Amino acid sequence: MRTFIALAGTALLVTGCGSNASGPVKRQAGSWSQKIEIVEFAGPGIKPEQKAQMQQMMNMMAGASVCITPELAAQEDPEKNLTAMGGAQDNCKVADKNFSGGKISFTANCTQPGKSVKLTADGTTTATEQNIKMTVESTGAGNDGGKLVMNVTAKRDGECKPGEFTPPVPKPAATAAAKS
Numbered sequence: 001m002r003t004f005i006a007l008a009g010t011a012l013l014v015t016g017c018g019s020n021a022s023g024p025v026k027r028q029a030g031s032w033s034q035k036i037e038i039v040e041f042a043g044p045g046i047k048p049e050q051k052a053q054m055q056q057m058m059n060m061m062a063g064a065s066v067c068i069t070p071e072l073a074a075q076e077d078p079e080k081n082l083t084a085m086g087g088a089q090d091n092c093k094v095a096d097k098n099f100s101g102g103k104i105s106f107t108a109n110c111t112q113p114g115k116s117v118k119l120t121a122d123g124t125t126t127a128t129e130q131n132i133k134m135t136v137e138s139t140g141a142g143n144d145g146g147k148l149v150m151n152v153t154a155k156r157d158g159e160c161k162p163g164e165f166t167p168p169v170p171k172p173a174a175t176a177a178a179k180s
Helices: 002-014 048-064 070-075 078-084
Strands: 019-020 023-025 030-042 065-070 092-098 102-114 116-123 129-140 147-159
Touching: 030 048, 102 129
Parallel strands: none
Antiparallel strands: 019 023, 030 065, 030 147, 092 102, 102 116, 116 129, 129 147
């Protein structure tokens, strides 16, 4: 279950933006909310009541809106987020990426000692709305195998509101020339 929670969170970060035929389109700055519906949660050792618990956790995450600043929106990059998913171990390989024409889809295969996880996403995105189906499939030791399918919808709700969580703007990575 920990694998599902960790990868579901990572997948939600990846879907933070979309693109169009001419290149990445950034989300419009403003207040964003999301809803996460657990469609399927099954596998060895997963009890029926755990689906309800998982839905409750996702509802709590979805209950908060996020303020996307113009600076943050300008720096969003789904391909960079996918690459970062592998972490320092570079244990995730991404294939079948499509971030064009309002479409967002990808497959990521991640491996760790004794288990592997396949993450797929397929949906649509605009500057003000997203609708993405995600599937996380895990195989491996113990009771960590199984399948999680969720529908993630997000929308811009207007201007940022006082007190909303505002993610920090990432600092630009140093260039190769600057490192020499």
